[in-house]
Amino acid sequence: MKERLCTCTPENIMDYTEKEIIELSKSLSTPEYSVPLKVKLLIIKRMYEIYGFSLSNDLLLALLVEVKQQMILAPAGGCKTTSSQIKLILLKIFWSKMYGRHLTSSECLCLVYNAENRHQMDKKHLDLLAPLSLHGFISFSEGNPSYVNSGITSHTLHSFCKYWISIYAEELKLSGYTVLEEGNALTFLSSAVNKIRKANPNTKIVVKMDRLKSLYDLVWGLNLDYADIGKSNELLLDSINAIGLLPNQIVDIFKTYDITKKFFKKYDFTDMLTIMDKLLAREDVRERMHSLYTCVVVDEIQDFTPLMMCILKKIVGPETRLLAIGDEDQSIYAFRGADVDNAVRFTEHFPESKVFQLTVNRRCKNNILDAATKVIGLNENRFAKTLVAEKEGGNVTLCPYIDDNDQMSCFIAKLREEKRETIFNSVACVREKIYGQPLTFSLFLYNIPFYTLNVSRFYQHEGFKSFLEIMNLLWKPTKENWRNLYKVVNIKKDDWFRYIDYDEKRQKVNGFPDKNSLWELRFEPFVKYSGLEEALKELYQISKSINTYGCCDYIDYVLELFKKNYWNTRLSMEMIEFSEEVFNWINQIFKKDIIYPALLREYIEKLDFMTMNQKSHTGIAVATMHALKGLEFQKVYMLYMENSIFPAFHFIDLKDYSQKMISTLKEAENRLAYVAMTRAIEELTLFYRSNDPSVYVDIISKKEERKYEKIESMMIFSNRKVW
Known part of the structure; x- marks a missing residue:
């Protein structure tokens, strides 16, 4: 087995006394940056007393040490944003004592991964300063001996690059360019x-x-x-x-x-980085940045791509204070080029740096963290660490299912046992976007409010959208709706679009023959298509009576034509997930003794509520595992935990990869599972196929009893309402 990398944080740091931590901090600190450590210790303890936070030995060591370049590895639930901002506040407090001047907001650059984190970082900094000011520990009034500037300059790396490109736009010959x-x-x-x-x-x-x-x-x-x-x-x-x-x-x-x-005088988000990298090749630009940014805080360093890392190394000057925050165990964006070695090999990028490890998870209860640790423990390309939960307890539940319908039944049954407020602080997560479709359909059918994070909804399924287009054609055979006729009768798409002179690029019908003749089509090139005349006659009768007869009287016939004349052909050209299940969704919603316009109104009203829930993030979250980064929930439900789906080890093994690449990709799968599991505060539930359980189910349950639960299947496709 590969030897694990170590940090400056001793494995037994939790057993150290305060005196031993001070001595260790002194030995690790750079002399020219050091401050009286006993004084700093008193200040840190007073700050944490004001905040009401717990102060663990590993965190105390990371806060006490003064070095030019530092990385703090913070685990999931390790309060990394809080830790980084407290470290920055300490630097502000001591800066005037060390250098006789105060740090300004423009000197404190904080680089975050996305725009939402940018606002969180600004808010966190102010939220941490406010109670210190209320207790008279610091002051926002210039001239006061305890004065501390309240601001920081936060950016995503892209917005940072955009800012500097605008300054040098004329020299870069980018005047008038805008973002694509x-x-x-x-x-x-x-x-x-x-x-x-x-x-x-x-x-x-x-x-x-x-x-x-x-x-x-x-x-x-x-x-x-x-x-x-x-x-x-x-x-x-x-x-x-x-x-x-x-x-x-x-x-x-x-x-x-x-x-x-x-x-068109445009540059995209990737161009922002490449242009900035070339701009930083100029010595005068680098020197300008080195003089402007006294300290740089970088969040989620493990998610940086090689290009991003190259830019960061040019931003950081010989005297710049650098604090990087990250966790190699949470590097899950390799498909975007993110390199876990940015964290693992940080000291190679910044040779003067020191790495410190936080091990306390303040989010997940003990049993949940224990399960997640078993999964991430499979990885070798990580630092040696023993993760500890601050809170005891927590439930890990393993729910077997027979097939997809059984899984949805079990999932809905679990939700029906919960209180509304619990559901609204829960998430159901899946490996791929597409698996959100059956999940959102089940929630829709039971009127359980939900919002989505990077998953597909059932009504975005191509089959579902095509069916609605056909029904709208029958209900309102308008000029624009006629373009969809080829999806329900035996006509080639190209022939039909030529006949109605349809412009696909502008999505506009330019030619439109007499409406009645469209229900006959007794002319070339359509006479050659078998069954066309009979189908058109039937569809014409349905169209005439659509405001009189219930959908259940004709929906089977329409679906049969749709499958025969369009859907089966589509499936022969491209594999489409849930190609059969979509017809069950359609039948559950529309196969009723109610006229189509009334059913459509009811459906649209539900969609309006779903839109409102999406905007306000009301209900249970439905997300991909990748979209969960940085979030936390009382309960986490992991669905489709099948070995043929997640982890994708079988798919990786089929590829003609080097052994190193195979190991890299498999470790990425383990990190993704770890990230999903560590979003849970109180309870983690894994739904797995009984005859194909994910390897993670076996790993979690190994050598100890876990709560296995089989929920009796229920008919989820009923009209009973939850809310």
């Missing part, structure tokens, strides 16, 4: 793909734009360039293979995309 938003970036890429198609008419190019954009970001995030596409980087090669284009085709598309951006 993500949606428009996909449009620009699509335009680039179309240009390549026209230039290569004999080459079939089929590609998903979001995957192409992810690859573009990955290339530059890994600090590579177009010449590296198709070369030895395994992560890059895997992404290229998933897209299905040749490397030279991808390079041509990316170069055309860059030209398009330049033509």
